[in-house]
Amino acid sequence: PNEELFLKYQPIYDLKGAGLKGFEALVRWNHPELGVIGPNEFISVAEDTGLIVDLGVWVLQTACKQLEVWSSVADSRELTLSINISAKHFSQPDLVRTFRNTLKGSGIPEGRLNIEITETAIMENPESALNKLNALKRMGLRISVDDFGTGYSSLAYLQRLPVDILKLDRYFIRQMAQDKQSLEIVRAVIVLGHSLGLSVVAEGVETQDQCEWLKAMDCDLGQGFLFNRPLDLIVADQLVMDEVS
Ligand code: C2E
Ligand code: CA
Ligand code: CA
Numbered sequence: 001p002n003e004e005l006f007l008k009y010q011p012i013y014d015l016k017g018a019g020l021k022g023f024e025a026l027v028r029w030n031h032p033e034l035g036v037i038g039p040n041e042f043i044s045v046a047e048d049t050g051l052i053v054d055l056g057v058w059v060l061q062t063a064c065k066q067l068e069v070w071s072s073v074a075d076s077r078e079l080t081l082s083i084n085i086s087a088k089h090f091s092q093p094d095l096v097r098t099f100r101n102t103l104k105g106s107g108i109p110e111g112r113l114n115i116e117i118t119e120t121a122i123m124e125n126p127e128s129a130l131n132k133l134n135a136l137k138r139m140g141l142r143i144s145v146d147d148f149g150t151g152y153s154s155l156a157y158l159q160r161l162p163v164d165i166l167k168l169d170r171y172f173i174r175q176m177a178q179d180k181q182s183l184e185i186v187r188a189v190i191v192l193g194h195s196l197g198l199s200v201v202a203e204g205v206e207t208q209d210q211c212e213w214l215k216a217m218d219c220d221l222g223q224g225f226l227f228n229r230p231l232d233l234i235v236a237d238q239l240v241m242d243e244v245s
Contacts, residue, residue, distance in 0.1 A: 008230035012223040022080030047088040056089040074244045082114040087121035096135040110140035119151035137162040166193040170204020
């Protein structure tokens with residue numbers, strides 16, 4: 001079944017003018033009868049059946065290989081690649097070992113592989129999450145808290161966690177123009193992130209207006225349809241090549 005999986009790569013840009021920062025890997029399933037299916041339609045089933053662990057390992061291995069390639073052709077750009085880890089996968093006792101085995105011998109420079117975990121997954125078991133994240137950090141990974149603002153993060157924990165990046169959920173970005181409260185949440189998360197020494201990524205940036213608002217509020221990074229849709233490998237590869245040519 002692994003042959004039916006593939007990754008799309010969505011660019012993440014520096015909103016402060018430094019250009020392409022890296023990519024987020026987003027999994028797709030090329031189903032023999034149904035065609036290409038998005039993760040919202042199969043991740044929860046994969047979690048229920050336990051297949052999510054195999055899927056997560058496949059994503060990790062595939063992303064590592066790709067990041068190795070990009071690191072070697074465009075080393076000076078220090079491009080990052082982010083992968084999503086599901087709550088169920090993150091809760092596995094052997095998660096850290098799996099990462100260690102996969103990363104062993106890989107030529108990925110420190111700080112380039114980024115893992116995205118939702119605040120809900122972290123808060124399910126904050127003490128265990130703290131240990132795991134610390135171990136992953138020691139392997140040179142960077143940690144993003146995904147869908148930030150939609151869960152119930154304890155700020156006390158957030159401060160203790162070895163987190164590098166907050167990812168503002170696209171819900172807030174979409175609402176920003178219509179409702180003042182969402183705008184204020186976006187502003188508050190950016191301030192909070194910066195006061196904790198973290199970078200803030202806005203996801204789901206679709207309009208130039210949203211982008212301008214985010215820049216005005218000092219948001220660090222952005223991704224969304226305004227810049228690019230999630231791209232096929234061949235197109236993402238070309239973007240990387242353009243960076244070095
Ligand atoms: P996410 O981590 O919040 O990823 C962002 C989702 O927003 C992606 O949907 C992306 O295609 C979509 N998106 C990006 N920019 C825009 C925009 O400007 N407008 C709109 N409307 N949408 C935008 P996708 O690829 O369908 O993924 C959905 C969710 O599935 C992801 O949400 C993530 O939670 C999960 N997922 C994706 N890939 C993986 C994976 O490899 N492993 C695991 N465990 N979960 C994954
Ligand atoms: Ca994500
Ligand atoms: Ca999200």
